[in-house]
């Protein structure tokens with residue numbers, strides 16, 4: 001039973017350890033700054049989570065049950081999550097000017113983003129806590145994901161979205177029957193309103209940053225990457241950063257696999273932010289967070305007041321990595337480059353990770369002899385209007401062979 005492998009919840013701010021059942025979300029001494037991190041008994045975990053055991057387990061994120069904060073007997077949602085493919089792309093590596101480049105395609109998760117890893121956990125934790133309603137504030141992906149997993153588990157979902165959520169993500173929400181509150185404001189406004197609602201109505205809060213268990217779902221991408229690449233682990237892993245939970249989660253997963261002796265070498269983490277919403281990158285320099293107004297077309301990382309910045313900064317620092325900030329135009333260029341070289345369509349926030357890598361190579365922060373993994377965190381169909389901005393219109397043609405021939409002859 002995996003629950004028993006958990007030993008404590010450690011506050012990332014003051015370092016104090018709390019018993020697993022003693023606190024719900026954040027450290028009682030540090031309040032909102034006191035994000036908690038789940039700790040496990042790794043000696044015990046190592047007894048059963050072995051290479052041989054893994055070989056016989058299902059190809060989804062539940063294969064790491066010893067490292068998840070759940071009762072192994074609890075009912076799991078009937079949607080496939082995790083074990084997303086990794087692709088070697090020599091063509092993209094050449095384009096970027098690197099020795100080797102690997103993609104991990106998270107757009108292949110059931111609702112099309114990385115967020116499915118934590119939403120699956122959120123719904124199970126809500127059930128465990130005896131709640132019939134889960135809520136979250138999200139720019140779109142976490143919401144769509146929570147709504148999907150709530151639907152399959154028969155739990156009610158209430159979703160707070162900011163004004164500018166792209167239409168495809170809204171459709172994804174509404175189609176599941178989720179109750180959707182569109183907040184006249186930013187993501188940060190939606191976040192606070194959701195928080196207030198959860199306190200008032202006793203709903204289960206899916207917001208990853210303050211909920212220590214959910215980031216454990218995100219870490220499964222790191223566990224997988226370690227298993228999938230093994231001795232061929234890349235020198236770098238590039239991840240886009242909004243709140244910071246994704247990057248911190250992946251780093252935790254990678255570290256756990258090293259600790260368990262399942263990989264030998266850890267990569268350096270590259271956190272990529274939109275230049276118009278880069279408070280985490282700034283906090284890496286100054287050691288303190290200065291919230292800002294987020295301005296970027298990459299809605300999934302348009303976070304002006306990140307909750308998990310400390311975990312993300314710690315992860316980048318510990319790994320010897322760096323932060324890179326990219327302009328919106330660089331993301332759109334990377335979106336096209338990625339699709340042309342690999343066939344993978346990424347939403348702007350996901351393409352940001354590639355854009356950051358491109359910039360880091362250009363600025364000689366990454367050596368051409370090195371290798372890198374780009375985590376493609378969300379699918380391009382989630383925000384078609386933005387993608388279209390950077391694309392040419394299709395070639396209009398009358399339904400006649402002569403017209404087609406004339407057109408093709410003209411454009412060559």
Ligand SMILES: *Cc1c(COP(=O)(O)O)cnc(C)c1O
Pocket residue numbers: 113114115141142240241242243244245246247300301347349350377378379
């Ligand atoms: C949420 C999200 C991110 C960033 O994750 P954080 O945990 O907020 O840092 C990146 N890309 C996509 C597509 C996302 O949905």
